[in-house]
Amino acid sequence: MFQPCQYPAHFPELPKLRTLEIQARLLGKEYHKNFYRAPITVTFENRVNAAGVRQRASTLTGNDVTGINDGSKNSTLMNYIPDAWNHGCEIFCECEVRSIKKCKKTGRYIVFYEWLDDKRTNFTDDNRHSLFFVIADIVFLAAGTFGSNDILLRSRTYGLNVSDRLGKGFSGNGGIIGLGYNTDYFVNCVGPIKDNTASMKVPVGPCITGIIDMHRDVENVLEGYVIEEGTIPGSTGKIFQLVLEVGSLLIGTESNNTTLSRYAKRLWRKIKSPFNGVYSGATSHTQTYLIMSHDDNTGQIELVNDRLKVSYNGVGSELITVHPIGGCSIGKYGKHGVVNHKGQVFVDDSNVHKGLYVCDGSIIPTALGVNPFLTISALTERICEYAAKDREWEINYDLVTKPIDFDRPLITYERKFNLTNRGHILEGGISFTEVMRGYFSTEVLSADYFAAELEMDDHSALITGTVSCRALSPDPLLVTSGKFRLFIPKTDKVDSNQMMYDLNLFATGGTKYRFKGYELIKNGTFSEQATSTTTLYILIMILTEEEADIRKVVGRGILRIKPSDLLKQLTTFRATGETSESRIKAIITFKNFFVTTILKHIFVRFLPLVYSQVFPVVKPFYYKNRPQKEIWEITAEDGVKSLLHRYQGGRKGPILFVHGASMSHEMWTTNLVKNNIVDYLLERGYDIFLIDNRLSTANIASKEQQTLDDVRLDQAAATKKIREITGVEKIGIISHCTGSIVTFMGLLDGKIGGVGCLIASQVAMHPFVGFWNRVKMYLNIIPFTRYILRQSLFDARTSSETNLTNKILDQLLRFYPVPKGQNCRNALCHRTSFCYGTLYQHENINQQIHDYQNEFVGIVNLTTMQHLVKVSKKKLLLNYQGDKNVVFDLKSAKKSYDALRLVNGADNYVYNEINNYGHSDVWWGTNANEDVFPKVLNHLEETQHLWGYTLPNGFQPFDDSPFHKNRSNSFPY
Numbered sequence: 001m002f003q004p005c006q007y008p009a010h011f012p013e014l015p016k017l018r019t020l021e022i023q024a025r026l027l028g029k030e031y032h033k034n035f036y037r038a039p040i041t042v043t044f045e046n047r048v049n050a051a052g053v054r055q056r057a058s059t060l061t062g063n064d065v066t067g068i069n070d071g072s073k074n075s076t077l078m079n080y081i082p083d084a085w086n087h088g089c090e091i092f093c094e095c096e097v098r099s100i101k102k103c104k105k106t107g108r109y110i111v112f113y114e115w116l117d118d119k120r121t122n123f124t125d126d127n128r129h130s131l132f133f134v135i136a137d138i139v140f141l142a143a144g145t146f147g148s149n150d151i152l153l154r155s156r157t158y159g160l161n162v163s164d165r166l167g168k169g170f171s172g173n174g175g176i177i178g179l180g181y182n183t184d185y186f187v188n189c190v191g192p193i194k195d196n197t198a199s200m201k202v203p204v205g206p207c208i209t210g211i212i213d214m215h216r217d218v219e220n221v222l223e224g225y226v227i228e229e230g231t232i233p234g235s236t237g238k239i240f241q242l243v244l245e246v247g248s249l250l251i252g253t254e255s256n257n258t259t260l261s262r263y264a265k266r267l268w269r270k271i272k273s274p275f276n277g278v279y280s281g282a283t284s285h286t287q288t289y290l291i292m293s294h295d296d297n298t299g300q301i302e303l304v305n306d307r308l309k310v311s312y313n314g315v316g317s318e319l320i321t322v323h324p325i326g327g328c329s330i331g332k333y334g335k336h337g338v339v340n341h342k343g344q345v346f347v348d349d350s351n352v353h354k355g356l357y358v359c360d361g362s363i364i365p366t367a368l369g370v371n372p373f374l375t376i377s378a379l380t381e382r383i384c385e386y387a388a389k390d391r392e393w394e395i396n397y398d399l400v401t402k403p404i405d406f407d408r409p410l411i412t413y414e415r416k417f418n419l420t421n422r423g424h425i426l427e428g429g430i431s432f433t434e435v436m437r438g439y440f441s442t443e444v445l446s447a448d449y450f451a452a453e454l455e456m457d458d459h460s461a462l463i464t465g466t467v468s469c470r471a472l473s474p475d476p477l478l479v480t481s482g483k484f485r486l487f488i489p490k491t492d493k494v495d496s497n498q499m500m501y502d503l504n505l506f507a508t509g510g511t512k513y514r515f516k517g518y519e520l521i522k523n524g525t526f527s528e529q530a531t532s533t534t535t536l537y538i539l540i541m542i543l544t545e546e547e548a549d550i551r552k553v554v555g556r557g558i559l560r561i562k563p564s565d566l567l568k569q570l571t572t573f574r575a576t577g578e579t580s581e582s583r584i585k586a587i588i589t590f591k592n593f594f595v596t597t598i599l600k601h602i603f604v605r606f607l608p609l610v611y612s613q614v615f616p617v618v619k620p621f622y623y624k625n626r627p628q629k630e631i632w633e634i635t636a637e638d639g640v641k642s643l644l645h646r647y648q649g650g651r652k653g654p655i656l657f658v659h660g661a662s663m664s665h666e667m668w669t670t671n672l673v674k675n676n677i678v679d680y681l682l683e684r685g686y687d688i689f690l691i692d693n694r695l696s697t698a699n700i701a702s703k704e705q706q707t708l709d710d711v712r713l714d715q716a717a718a719t720k721k722i723r724e725i726t727g728v729e730k731i732g733i734i735s736h737c738t739g740s741i742v743t744f745m746g747l748l749d750g751k752i753g754g755v756g757c758l759i760a761s762q763v764a765m766h767p768f769v770g771f772w773n774r775v776k777m778y779l780n781i782i783p784f785t786r787y788i789l790r791q792s793l794f795d796a797r798t799s800s801e802t803n804l805t806n807k808i809l810d811q812l813l814r815f816y817p818v819p820k821g822q823n824c825r826n827a828l829c830h831r832t833s834f835c836y837g838t839l840y841q842h843e844n845i846n847q848q849i850h851d852y853q854n855e856f857v858g859i860v861n862l863t864t865m866q867h868l869v870k871v872s873k874k875k876l877l878l879n880y881q882g883d884k885n886v887v888f889d890l891k892s893a894k895k896s897y898d899a900l901r902l903v904n905g906a907d908n909y910v911y912n913e914i915n916n917y918g919h920s921d922v923w924w925g926t927n928a929n930e931d932v933f934p935k936v937l938n939h940l941e942e943t944q945h946l947w948g949y950t951l952p953n954g955f956q957p958f959d960d961s962p963f964h965k966n967r968s969n970s971f972p973y
Helices: 015-027 029-033 080-086 144-157 234-250 260-276 373-390 447-453 526-532 563-570 580-602 677-682 708-726 738-749 771-778 781-788 804-815 827-836 847-851 862-874 890-904 933-946
Strands: 035-037 095-102 109-115 132-136 139-141 168-171 175-180 210-213 226-229 287-292 299-304 307-311 325-327 344-346 352-358 429-431 437-441 477-489 497-506 512-521 535-542 553-560 574-576 630-635 641-648 652-658 686-692 731-736 755-761 793-795 859-861 879-882 911-914
Touching: 015 029, 015 035, 015 210, 015 226, 015 287, 029 035, 095 144, 095 352, 109 352, 139 144, 139 373, 144 299, 144 307, 144 325, 234 260, 352 373, 429 580, 437 535, 477 512, 477 580, 497 535, 512 526, 512 580, 526 580, 574 580, 630 708, 641 708, 652 677, 652 708, 652 738, 652 933, 677 686, 677 933, 686 708, 708 731, 708 738, 708 862, 731 738, 731 933, 738 755, 738 862, 755 933, 781 862, 793 862, 804 827, 859 862
Parallel strands: 139 352, 652 686, 652 731, 731 755, 755 879, 879 911
Antiparallel strands: 035 210, 095 109, 109 132, 168 299, 168 325, 175 287, 210 226, 226 287, 299 307, 344 352, 429 574, 437 553, 477 497, 497 512, 512 535, 535 553, 630 641, 641 686, 793 859
């Protein structure tokens, strides 16, 4: 399966391989005769491997250690795992196995695992209570040396019988890392920062290509060892250089036979290293030695405070090894090992768990003196062979004859149960995680509980999770199917709604339960609503095939959401769905429904109120043909997360779109206009990226206080990620409003790099605001709002159900001064005008985008606004600007344009005033595709040779893009 091979003789010569051979010759004939090119699991040709996976030839970058995405590394990800899937194995990710328990009643094994969903981990104060489980007849444990020891040690803590030898006999496989610093030979052991062969003058090669094999011809096998040369990943090259330079001063020793000439050359290389970097000087002459030998395997692995602790005699406080082995060693009896020769775990000295196997490096009882992966693989294959023979199964060892079809495995098995496709059911929905705690009793009698016995109807949400109740089971109860209904009208009570829970529970012992619960929401104060929406009355019955009215009631209880858990819960809300439109719609729908319902109960004294229009959830108005959307979660250097979206329309670009304050990336992709800039460029073969930074309404961080300097970090992370994904040196950016200011801030201080083309909309380095914005600025409205009114956020959205203060504000904003002809009745439009200035010329946009901007316009924090005020007052901090822009003064962008031309020359910059356009309507305007978009496209095309993908001669991305190849596939947005 691994298909190891040597570095081909006809490939480019590798300095590190040549150096190792020279050093073997210098050590003597005995060493030189044992030098050869090591067989390694790296592919040096484009091929389909033994598992049917397509692989590409190695790019010889040497970045194998930290992972490389050139498809050449023939690890288990490229063979055993896809081969298992192709033969019917179902693989579940984001799951961490915690322990294994044997059911005394059935003799089957219960495997407890933790779902590593980022929302669930917020609540795992006691991991044991949140565990899921599966039940199996046979369990193969192959979690690696540390993983398998961790699982079995924890399992023993919870009652699994295993050998007392568990955790003992741990070895580092005699691993030693050596360094030959500043040798006489050019080694070139540091890989490039990017996996780009074009940046390498001389290839580095795979991590290990040569070996001095001294473990074959020794009388005492324990004296054998191997020496291999290694590489340093480019991402750690500078750190490696620093360690070398400091280490050479503190602990380095000079060779005894150094001549004056050699010493002078070495000294010169050391002197120039800090200035020339890792690819020349002393670092480039440093050889890395990877040595595998024999140790006494006296290490021990223990579980201390539910975490692994490794103790090893004769080493420092930290054991460093890349080949940990042992801890679950093979032995003839339980007193000698943890597993027998078949890999079965010992129960005691002679008996074994017949269905529990360990098959990884943890079963190796001693150091091997060589790389252990072939030994581990052989033992694993042998264990599987014996497991099959013991059950009279036959294994088909024939290799696949054609490439894997990842849409359809070669073999499938019929399930004995049905799985619900959560992604399909929750298309365009909301997901969240909550934890409720309380008490359960068989003696609680209250009429309130009977409401929980109502049957659910359609339009229910799915529930996945666990229930912990020691009165029912010592282990967590698994929710096998669950439904949730939000705000069901309760007709037998005045102005009441209820939230209902209906769960089927499964215990590890096989008992099934029915869990029913409800929360009752009635008219009352805010504190009363907070209590009612966080209190659940529950009823639990034994689940049988009988009618509900004769099922045995096990007990009743009351569960509550603690305030601390409620705060965590608010951070777990996520929109689900395959399209951005469905996710945005889901968020708006949920918030509107939830807030509206609660406010009706809180402000009931103001009812009835009638308004002529309530903003509904917008259904798609214009459908878009787009490529499949890709999404990455990126993290800025201060830890704040943002979303990066991609539509790959072709091999032009890539372009990053940056939105303004209180908007999301939907301002660029909105389906409320017939033509938007994203679809315009997709149709012309551009690779489009869009960010939802911390100011985005789609980002939960938008509710936190952020400065423009903070937002700059998100954009720096996005730019870096795009360059990693695409491999380009420089990208293009189209930014709007605050996004433009942030972009220039990052470019000016160096935080944002790799930008070859920038189109800044409405403002650049000199944010001179319009007249009425200057009036508000000098009236200090924002400080008054923050420090007197105690408000930290401003929400541009409003509705007929908002509170009284906002209603008064909405009425007052009718009279907010706007340019001639720009008056309207849209409350959201008034609020955005008050916050920023009039965003558009009304005559330029259609009714849909005017009425439903709440699809992508929302909250802005006042720290950001105050920062904008400060930079506007300082007046310090290419360009497309409407000549009727009243958010920023026309001289704002013009001054930046003049300043840049003065410093860098006129040929690098273009300034455009778009006649009869305002602020955002340059992108949303009905005729923007004729008046604005062609100017943008022309600038991108004219500067394409300076940035983005390198296009071969004759390449036509418009005709050959994936978007146009799959044009028949329609994606509604």
